[in-house]
Amino acid sequence: MTLLAVKDLHTHFVSRDADNRVRVAKALNGVSFSLDAGRTLGIVGETGAGKSLTAQSVVGLLRPPARIVSGSVIFEGQELTNMPAAELNDLRGGDIAMVVQNPRTSLDPLTRVGEQLVRLHQVHTGGPQALSQQRALEMMEAVGIPDPLSRARSWPHELSGGMAQRVLLAMALMNDPKLLIADEPTTGLDVTVQAQILDLLRDLTAQFNMATMMITHDLGVVAHFCDDIAVMFAGSIVESGPVPDVFAEPAHPYTRSLINATPERFRMGEKRTLGGQPPDLYNLPLGCTLQSRCTYASDTCKATVPNVEIAPGHLALCHFAGQLAEKQPVKDQASRNHA
Amino acid sequence: MSFQRFLLRRAIMVVPLMIGVVFITFMLVRVGSLDPVGRLAGPTATQAEFDAIRESLGLDKSLWHQFAIYVGSVLRGDLGESWLSNRSVLDDIRERAVISLELLFWGVGIGTLVGVPVGLRAAFRPNGRFDQFTRVLSLLGFSIPTYWLALVMIFVFFYLLGWAPPAIGRMSLLVTPPDPITGSYLIDGLLTANWEAAWSSASHLVLPVICLAIVSAAPIIKQTRAIAIEVLASDAVRYAHACGLPERTVRKLVLRNSAVPVLTFVGTELTGLVGTMSLIEFVFAWGGLGQYGLNAIISGDFTAVQGYVLTLALFSVLVFIVIDIIVHLIEPRSELS
Numbered sequence: 001m002t003l004l005a006v007k008d009l010h011t012h013f014v015s016r017d018a019d020n021r022v023r024v025a026k027a028l029n030g031v032s033f034s035l036d037a038g039r040t041l042g043i044v045g046e047t048g049a050g051k052s053l054t055a056q057s058v059v060g061l062l063r064p065p066a067r068i069v070s071g072s073v074i075f076e077g078q079e080l081t082n083m084p085a086a087e088l089n090d091l092r093g094g095d096i097a098m099v100v101q102n103p104r105t106s107l108d109p110l111t112r113v114g115e116q117l118v119r120l121h122q123v124h125t126g127g128p129q130a131l132s133q134q135r136a137l138e139m140m141e142a143v144g145i146p147d148p149l150s151r152a153r154s155w156p157h158e159l160s161g162g163m164a165q166r167v168l169l170a171m172a173l174m175n176d177p178k179l180l181i182a183d184e185p186t187t188g189l190d191v192t193v194q195a196q197i198l199d200l201l202r203d204l205t206a207q208f209n210m211a212t213m214m215i216t217h218d219l220g221v222v223a224h225f226c227d228d229i230a231v232m233f234a235g236s237i238v239e240s241g242p243v244p245d246v247f248a249e250p251a252h253p254y255t256r257s258l259i260n261a262t263p264e265r266f267r268m269g270e271k272r273t274l275g276g277q278p279p280d281l282y283n284l285p286l287g288c289t290l291q292s293r294c295t296y297a298s299d300t301c302k303a304t305v306p307n308v309e310i311a312p313g314h315l316a317l318c319h320f321a322g323q324l325a326e327k328q329p330v331k332d333q334a335s336r337n338h339a
Numbered sequence: 340m341s342f343q344r345f346l347l348r349r350a351i352m353v354v355p356l357m358i359g360v361v362f363i364t365f366m367l368v369r370v371g372s373l374d375p376v377g378r379l380a381g382p383t384a385t386q387a388e389f390d391a392i393r394e395s396l397g398l399d400k401s402l403w404h405q406f407a408i409y410v411g412s413v414l415r416g417d418l419g420e421s422w423l424s425n426r427s428v429l430d431d432i433r434e435r436a437v438i439s440l441e442l443l444f445w446g447v448g449i450g451t452l453v454g455v456p457v458g459l460r461a462a463f464r465p466n467g468r469f470d471q472f473t474r475v476l477s478l479l480g481f482s483i484p485t486y487w488l489a490l491v492m493i494f495v496f497f498y499l500l501g502w503a504p505p506a507i508g509r510m511s512l513l514v515t516p517p518d519p520i521t522g523s524y525l526i527d528g529l530l531t532a533n534w535e536a537a538w539s540s541a542s543h544l545v546l547p548v549i550c551l552a553i554v555s556a557a558p559i560i561k562q563t564r565a566i567a568i569e570v571l572a573s574d575a576v577r578y579a580h581a582c583g584l585p586e587r588t589v590r591k592l593v594l595r596n597s598a599v600p601v602l603t604f605v606g607t608e609l610t611g612l613v614g615t616m617s618l619i620e621f622v623f624a625w626g627g628l629g630q631y632g633l634n635a636i637i638s639g640d641f642t643a644v645q646g647y648v649l650t651l652a653l654f655s656v657l658v659f660i661v662i663d664i665i666v667h668l669i670e671p672r673s674e675l676s
Contacts, residue, residue: 063582092583106578110595120582155671
């Protein structure tokens with residue numbers, strides 16, 4: 001059953017420059033994906049590709065000057081893009097929970113951890129205070145916080161990064177969400193703690209039967225954690241599909257270079273990196289956004305770009321999707337680096 | 340560190356600070372070209388009279404000797420005698436401090452009560468109409484010279500409109516002052532049921548208080564706005580929105596998280612405004628500590644200047660200690676060091 005369906009979402013930053021001319025940064029350009037109940041989707045991409053912005057657009061957390069220009073977000077049959085702010089507020093923290101990066105600064109510094117959990121439960125579920133307190137302790141237990149009763153009395157600044165992230169997870173679980181959006185939940189944590197948090201997250205999604213949208217720039221995380229993957233570049237999902245398919249046969253040149261850029265591949269002697277800068281969102285080229293950096297690019301790429309379905313559910317935004325294996329790069333490495 | 344130990348340490352740290360303040364003011368007053376002897380002796384004095392006055396004031400001794408004598412008496416709680424009024428400086432200051440504190444309390448109090456909500460409201464909608472309007476107002480408040488504002492207010496509200504009483508002192512000369520209890524005419528008038536005095540005192544307070552409120556509100560608006568905008572952009576507020584907390588709860592969160600920096604700023608304002616107070620008191624012939632200090636500086640009354648600066652320094656230190664205590668009470672992260 002489809003829980004979340006995002007269709008052709010366009011989000012722009014509209015601002016004015018010093019001469020009062022309107023400047024538009026096209027940050028999301030037709031993002032579409034869907035997420036079934038209980039599935040885990042990993043969204044990867046480099047900084048500025050629009051991963052977090054996709055999440056913020058979905059739950060209506062955009063701040064001016066960013067706004068959704070067109071497209072639709074349907075959660076459980078309800079359209080979210082034109083939903084009144086109060087109803088959307090009920091959904092956030094309720095059926096849609098979020099875990100963010102920087103957990104230590106994200107908690108309210110002037111409220112004890114336990115009170116924050118109780119407050120969140122009271123806001124969305126209500127009921128007797130004692131019940132919320134009981135639930136808070138249970139959730140702290142569920143996310144592996146030792147001695148929840150004394151930890152509930154801690155101030156956020158007294159927590160370590162890993163502990164704070166566990167608290168954020170407990171916050172997310174408080175109201176039994178159907179969808180969990182985890183926006184780089186392990187960034188800024190120690191590597192050992194990262195692994196613990198990821199394992200915990202995987203257990204919890206199964207235990208609480210949540211669908212999860214996992215935003216990360218770590219392909220390894222997606223490979224171990226997710227059912228599906230969506231690769232973002234310059235505000236578009238350039239490739240999406242089941243994790244095994246995409247990793248076994250990346251159909252988009254960008255996905256290929258991403259996978260080839262992992263440390264494991266480097267060690268295997270494959271040193272192929274994608275040169276150049278991400279495209280200017282204020283001035284996106286016609287056709288494929290990767291054209292200036294792609295070794296396969298031809299003139300057709302400068303006009304249009306099709307979304308090709310290579311296998312069921314495996315889509316890539318490229319003329320040559322599925323044919324990369326037999327295709328020779330148009331430009332060779334040396335000349336590209338030289339340019 | 341326990342709270343008591345923290346307070347004790349802060350109190351002890353006041354001592355070297357005060358020694359520094361005493362030293363600097365003592366030397367600064369004497370480095371200038373002020374010569375109190377000439378003023379006291381008058382234009383017809385002979386050299387012998389000059390020398391006699393100089394000797395009686397102790398000004399013929401070496402600078403270090405004078406300093407040693409002064410520190411000795413300050414430690415005994417004696418701030419010396421004013422050469423102008425021939426009264427104990429401590430008595431003079433004690434009498435006038437209340438008068439100035441009353442003005443400072445109302446002025447900064449109203450400035451804060453107006454400035455903080457205005458700054459917050461501006462922050463909730465940056466670059467909105469309200470924000471732009473109040474930005475111009477606070478810019479005006481910043482840039483208008485205090486004494487000029489005071490003069491124009493007297494001109495408009497006393498001379499042109501006749502709404503305000505004449506700007507000569509804290510009460511009409513025709514009204515009998517109330518029996519002194521606290522030293523504030525308004526409070527004493529109310530306490531002794533001397534309604535006429537209380538009313539007269541209140542009406543005299545209005546213009547200088549408004550003047551001080553305008554001067555203090557301008558920076559408070561600007562600073563509160565900046566602080567609240569920073570808090571609004573913080574991770575904590577982002578996350579609160581992501582958790583779907585109602586707008587009211589989020590605003591409360593913003594208020595609580597802005598409280599400490601705003602309070603600290605109001606504290607620095609409070610100590611900074613005692614200088615501005617001098618000018619306002621001067622224009623309104625208020626007769627408070629500020630005017631006393633200004634007069635002492637102009638006429639080279641060394642002991643009075645020293646006592647005045649020492650009092651201001653002590654006041655600042657006290658304000659900061661009080662703020663430290665309040666911050667400690669509302670901020671769990673405060674480190675006592």
